[in-house]
Structure formats: C-alpha cells, structure tokens
Amino acid sequence: MSYEPYGGCPAVLPLQKFRSEVWKFWEKKGRHHLPWRKTKNPYRILVSEMMLQQTQVPRVIEKYREFLKTFPTVRSLAEAPLADVLKAWSGLGYNRRAKYLREAAKTIVAEHGGRMPRDYAALRTLPGVGDYTARAVRVFACNESDVLIETNTRAAFIHHFFPDRKTVRDDEIMPIAQKAAEGQDPRKWHGALMDYGTHIKRLHGNPARKSASYTRQSKFEGSLRQVRGAVLRALHSGVRIEKLPFPKVRIRSALAGLARDGLIAKRKEKWAIA
Numbered sequence: 001m002s003y004e005p006y007g008g009c010p011a012v013l014p015l016q017k018f019r020s021e022v023w024k025f026w027e028k029k030g031r032h033h034l035p036w037r038k039t040k041n042p043y044r045i046l047v048s049e050m051m052l053q054q055t056q057v058p059r060v061i062e063k064y065r066e067f068l069k070t071f072p073t074v075r076s077l078a079e080a081p082l083a084d085v086l087k088a089w090s091g092l093g094y095n096r097r098a099k100y101l102r103e104a105a106k107t108i109v110a111e112h113g114g115r116m117p118r119d120y121a122a123l124r125t126l127p128g129v130g131d132y133t134a135r136a137v138r139v140f141a142c143n144e145s146d147v148l149i150e151t152n153t154r155a156a157f158i159h160h161f162f163p164d165r166k167t168v169r170d171d172e173i174m175p176i177a178q179k180a181a182e183g184q185d186p187r188k189w190h191g192a193l194m195d196y197g198t199h200i201k202r203l204h205g206n207p208a209r210k211s212a213s214y215t216r217q218s219k220f221e222g223s224l225r226q227v228r229g230a231v232l233r234a235l236h237s238g239v240r241i242e243k244l245p246f247p248k249v250r251i252r253s254a255l256a257g258l259a260r261d262g263l264i265a266k267r268k269e270k271w272a273i274a
Contacts, residue, residue: 015180018160025199026192031057035064037191042116042141043074043105049136050101050128055092063092075114078105083273086263087236093225095232096261100128118142143187147177152197153190155208159200162210169212227254235264235273 031037034057036048047067051060070088071077077085082102089098104126108116116137117123123134138144149170161176162168181189200207208214220226227250234241244251255271258264265274 015176019180019184021160022156022189022192022196025196026188029199030192030195035061036140040141040143040187042118042137043077043108044068045137045141046104046116046129046133047101049133049140050097051092053097053133054094059092063089074105074108074116077102078109082263083236086232086273090229090233090236093220093229095228095258095263097128099261099263103127104129116141118144120146139186139190143185145181145186147174147181148190148194149173149177150194151208151211151214152194152201153177154197154211154213155201155204155206156193156197158207158210159204163207166210167212168210224250224254224257227251228258231255231258231271232263232273235271241271 036045039045048060048064051064051067067088071080071085080102082099085098085102086095089095092098107126108114112122117126118138120134120138123129123137124131129137132148132150135146135148139146139148154168154170154173157173157176157180158165158168162172180193197208227244227246230244230246231241231251231254233239234244241251241255242248246254255264259266262274264271266272
C-alpha cells in the first residue's frame, strides 16, 4: 500500500517506519567513534566537512586528527603559510580544498573576529563553502534545523522511496527529507541517516547512482590528480620534478593546473609552493 504524505509524491514505506529503521541501525551499528561526531566546535566541523568532500571516511580520520594537532584553531590556520597547510593536507588529494580552507580561516578571522558565522548566507561567502557544506556546519556545529542531501542520504531515500525509478532529482528528494527530519534532533538525525545510507549502499550497490546529481569519480591511478599530488610532494621534499616517473607532458599539465589554482608559483625560474 503506498503512502502519500507530501504533495502526492508516492512513498513505498511510511515515514514513521523509515525513521524507525534509521534509528534502529544507528543504535546498533552507528559510527559513534568518528572524531568529528564528538565535537560541536564549528572550526573542527568545517575542517571535517572540507576533508570529507570526495574522500572516503577511513582516509580522513587520521588526517583530521593530524591536521588539528598542527592547526588547532582557526587563527593558527589563518596565520600558517600555504606550504605548511598543503604539507599537512598531503595524502587527501584535491589540494585546492586545503587552499580554500586556509582562505576561509583568514576570512573568518578578518571579517568575523575569529568566530564561525552561523548564518547560511554568511557561511556561503567563505571560500570553498558551497550549499551542502554551509548546511552541514549549521547542522553539526549549531544543531540548526536544516536538510542535508549528499551521497549517503540520497542512497537511503532513493532506496526506500524511489525503488523503481531510473533517475531521481534532488528536488524530488527534498520534500521527503524535510518531512523525515521534522521533530528530530538535527545533528543526531543526519549522522544516523548518513550511516544508514552507507549501510544501504553496501547492501544494495549504491542506489545513489540513480541520482541525477551522481557523477562517477575517475580512477586515481594514472590520473592528472596523481601527477599533481606527486608534484606537490616533490616540491615539499626538494625532489627534482623532472625525476618524477611521469611523461613530461603530464608533468607540464600538472604544473600549469597547480599554478592556475594558486598552489604553486615560479621563483627565480624554479617552481615552489605559492
């Protein structure tokens, strides 16, 4: 029997039962140990959210701890040289995120007195902070009522409410997600929902692939991302770039991209961290 609690959008299972499934999984197998689940510090939440973009949780855990030992406060990050930030970030990939995070810290210090803004519009003005990250900071740091739609929550909603659809848009998921979040503790609910979505992906081959927003991540091995990371590590350690085991044309392409992103610059005809 279908259930239609929101604008005629058919659901396979009532929201109350869906919530029950999510909370049941959270109580038994939720990832309560994740370090960013144990803090409400807005700076630490921002660091975790920037790290978790396009990076799997196991790779982030140790890097998150190490990064915060090196840069324990937003001011320490804002005052750090970019080279030090990139070195601490090394191994996570997508190094522009580190640059954006440092720039966001500088903006927080310069324009907000070192305090993370709570307002969505103000958060969106921070470098590298998009719609999802702004909402995530509001939810996990401030426990504000908001709705988070990302790969894991998509998987949960698509599996339960759109099982026969080939393509599902976020604007179709949103009213269900809003209704599901009503009356729930925002911080706990979204942590539970994400973990439940991860569980669904393991069991059912990632229903989030049916999302209109889904893009398959390219392989790292042999990619330009791999070359870019190797170039940055070489610059940190003093290894000559021409000694890297990649075709020269790939190295030149990586250098050009890193320079465009403001991560490296030429000094006295030699490349260095910007």
